[in-house]
Amino acid sequence: MLGYNPLRVMSLRIVFLGTSAAVSSKNRDNTSLLIDDVLIDCPGNVFGKMIKAGYNPLKLRTIIITHRHVDHAYGLPSLLEMLRLSNKKERIKLFINEDFFLEMRQLLSTYGLIREDFPLDLIPLQENHVLFEDSLRIETFPVKHSVPNFGLKFSTSSVCIVYTSDTEPCEEVVERAKGVDLLVHEATCAEIVTGKKEGHSCVEDAARIAKQAGVKNLCLVHLGPQLEEHLCELTRKAEEIFSGRVIVPEDLDRAIV
Numbered sequence: 001m002l003g004y005n006p007l008r009v010m011s012l013r014i015v016f017l018g019t020s021a022a023v024s025s026k027n028r029d030n031t032s033l034l035i036d037d038v039l040i041d042c043p044g045n046v047f048g049k050m051i052k053a054g055y056n057p058l059k060l061r062t063i064i065i066t067h068r069h070v071d072h073a074y075g076l077p078s079l080l081e082m083l084r085l086s087n088k089k090e091r092i093k094l095f096i097n098e099d100f101f102l103e104m105r106q107l108l109s110t111y112g113l114i115r116e117d118f119p120l121d122l123i124p125l126q127e128n129h130v131l132f133e134d135s136l137r138i139e140t141f142p143v144k145h146s147v148p149n150f151g152l153k154f155s156t157s158s159v160c161i162v163y164t165s166d167t168e169p170c171e172e173v174v175e176r177a178k179g180v181d182l183l184v185h186e187a188t189c190a191e192i193v194t195g196k197k198e199g200h201s202c203v204e205d206a207a208r209i210a211k212q213a214g215v216k217n218l219c220l221v222h223l224g225p226q227l228e229e230h231l232c233e234l235t236r237k238a239e240e241i242f243s244g245r246v247i248v249p250e251d252l253d254r255a256i257v
Contacts, residue, residue: 011156012036012136014182016249017049021188021200021224022071028251030071031222033163033184035154037061038133039079040163041072047082053252058086062093062133064125066165067149068100076104077111084118091119095131098124099148125150141176143167146199151176162215166222168198169205177213185209186222190234194226203227203234207241219247 014035020028030043034050037059050057060083065073083092096104101124108114114122127150129140135157140150145166153176154161160180164173167186177183188200196202201209203220210218218238227234231248238246 012154012159012161014161014184015053015055016221016251016253017046017053018043018251019221019223019249020251021186021222022069023225025225025228027228028223028225031186032072033221035161036133036136038136038138038154039063040152041066041165042076042079043071043073044075046075046079049252057083058088058090060088060092061090062131063095064138064152065094065096065100065104066125066152067097067145067147068103069147069166072165073100073104077108077113080108080113080118080120081111084113089119091121093121093123093131095123095125095129097148097150098126101125139176141172143172144170144199153177153180164201166199167201169201169209173209174213177209177215179213180215182217182219183210183213183215184219184221187220187227187234188222188224190227190230190237192237193230193234194224197224203238204241207238207246210242210244215244217245217247218242219249221249223248 017032018029020030033040047057127142131138137155139153143149143151149165151164161182162177162180163184164186185206186201187203187206189197190203235248
C-alpha cells in the first residue's frame, strides 16, 4: 500500500486519484482530485483509490461534481454506498452542478441513497458559488465546455490552487488563475499529436494560459490516451512556452511544489 504522500502545496494537500480523459488507459483512470478532505469529481472506484493512497475515506467531508459527463460522475452512487456501508457518521456535503442536479438526485434516490440514516446534504452548485471548509475557501467559475461546467479555485490565507475541469482555453481561467501557486489544467489533446478537440484544451493551450496568468506551477491532467507515448516530448513543449514548473502526475503520484 502506498503511503499518503500527496502533492503538498504549502498548507493544502492534493492527491490525483485519476489523471486520464474520458477514455482511460492501462495506467490512468478518469480524472479525480482530492484536496484536503474535498473530493472533486467521482469516476470509478474512488473509495478504493483513496485507501490505496493511504487516505481514510471516512474523513471525506465534501464532494463536488463539476458537470454531467459520465467520466466525472459515474462512480458517485458506488462511493456513497461504500461510505454508508462503512458506517460514515459525519455529514457529507454533496455539491452538484445545477445543470445536472435533478438527474443525479433522482439517480441517488433510485439507488436508495437518500435516506434518514445516511447523513447526506445535496446542494446545487451554481456559477460564482463560494463555499467554505474551515479555513479553505472554494469558488466556482464558468469554463467553456460542451455542457455547463465549473472550474474551481481553492484558497487559504497563504496558498491558492485553480482546477479548470474540462474546458477550451478561456479568459475565465486566466483571470481566476492570476498568480496562483498551482494551476491544474486539463490537457486532453496536443497540437503536435492529435490536434485540437472541441470543448477541451491542448497541452500547449494549458502552458500558454499558465504563462498569461503568471502562475508558479502547472499540472496537466485529463490526458487523452493518445498522449501517453509522447509525454516527455509534450512536457518539453510546455516548458518551452511556460517558464515555471510543469508537472505531469500519474495516478496516485506525488510531487513537491
